[in-house]
Amino acid sequence: MKKLIAGVVLGVSLSATAYGAGDPQAGEANAAVCAGCHGQGGAQPVVAEYPKLSGLGETYLHRQLQLIKPQDRPIPSMMGLLDNMSDQDLQDLAAYFDSQDMIIGKANPELVDLGEKIYRGGNLASSVPSCAACHSPDGKGNEPAGYPRLSGQSADYVVKQLKAYRSGERDSGPFASVMMDVASGLTDEEIEAVASYVSGLH
Known part of the structure; x- marks a missing residue:
């Protein structure tokens, strides 16, 4: 959890120097x-x-x-x-x-309750923070801090990445340690649920 908090502080301090610099x-x-x-x-x-x-x-x-x-x-x-x-x-x-429009998917109704619980409130018992804290309540991310949009993202892709963070396979970039800490506390069931939830979040 200490790594997570440090990572979030780091994210805020590393506000995008190149924000809006592309054509x-x-x-x-x-x-x-x-x-x-x-x-x-x-x-x-x-x-x-x-x-x-x-x-x-x-x-x-x-x-x-x-x-x-x-x-x-x-x-x-x-x-x-x-x-x-x-x-x-x-x-x-x-x-x-x-600059392109995200196409929003549709969450699995059977996974919505658990997915929303994790996304909005995390899991105190396993020290998993809410996803919304960094990725925003509507899932549109935080551009200045460089936190990506999750709303509409493919559920299969989110599952794959969360499992890669959890296993340590994905460990590159300034916020990898934050996501590795988050994913380490997630069960397969929670990963599937939150991934489905964000795919239909808007």
């Missing part, structure tokens, strides 16, 4: 290579475990692209795709995807 029109020119997996505008991935990129937040997207390019966050299917892009290209790409 969406310039980013669109490089986005065609992304459409094969993430769909047009990053809104409809061809595989449920791939993330929706639309509207996630420019700061968050830029940071992830900065990690993916040198394979600090290894994603085999993206190896080499960003090699010829400058940091400004990455910023523009992030701005383009952030």
Whole structure:
């Protein structure tokens, strides 16, 4: 929990220096290579475990692209795709995807109650904080701090990432330790429920 609090404080102090620095029109020119997996505008991935990129937040997207390019966050299917892009290209790409509309899904009605409980109130018994504290009550994230939008994100992708944080597989980036702490207290059932809940949150 101490790591979590420290991470949240760090997130606030690391307000995006590059917030709004990208050019969406310039980013669109490089986005065609992304459409094969993430769909047009990053809104409809061809595989449920791939993330929706639309509207996630420019700061968050830029940071992830900065990690993916040198394979600090290894994603085999993206190896080499960003090699010829400058940091400004990455910023523009992030701005383009952030400017696109997120398509909201529909949560599984059987999981809504537990998902909402975890998202809004966490689980005191396992020291899991509410997701809403960082990602906002409506799931639209916190752009200045670089916390991504969760509203509308693919449930399968959220499940995969929470399990990757929990196992320590995903450990790169300034807030990875925060998410690893959060995920360490979540059961499989809670992960499935909160992932479903955010997919339909709006």
